[in-house]
């Protein structure tokens with residue numbers, strides 16, 4: 001119990017085996033938390049998921065949506081890059097191998113300021129090295145379909161749906177930074193989303209993109225969901 005009589009915060013460990021629970025016990029104790037293995041009714045401080053378990057990504061995404069302020073951590077035993085990226089895309093704040101989980105979670109619990117904007121991985125930087133123009137279309141991101149471009153040295157992303165009547169913008173013509181909608185010819189600057197020509201009467205949403213540690217990701221602005 002806390003001083004005010006309320007129950008302690010929790011680290012919810014989904015499908016945790018005895019070894020994992022043992023490793024997490026001192027981490028929880030360091031922050032006055034309790035380790036629980038059943039879904040808590042109050043939001044936990046952290047959720048730990050064995051992402052190689054059945055339905056793990058689906059459940060992780062559900063917990064992410066249900067507890068937006070929790071640290072969602074996925075661990076895996078095999079060095080499976082594809083799974084790793086899928087875990088990040090499902091909304092995990094932290095992905096690491098099983099042996100490193102306790103240390104990484106302890107660090108993360110000590111850095112509440114890192115709860116800031118989350119990343120949604122799009123692709124490996126090596127896959128687009130030296131390419132210009134349209135680099136990819138990503139149908140399912142937390143902000144809807146997104147098209148990624150490189151214009152000069154700049155990576156930029158916009159919502160891949162025309163604000164006029166919903167055409168797929170990435171199927172249009174790109175000339176320098178100007179993208180022409182394939183349906184009725186509206187034009188947008190892909191670096192800023194600015195509308196340059198109608199019939200669309202407003203800009204298309206731009207999205208921030210970062211390249212970090214060999215990964216290109218969308219920066220998810222919490223105010224824009």
Ligand code: FES
Nearest residue numbers: 162164165181184
């Ligand atoms: S749908 Fe794009 S201009 Fe009409």
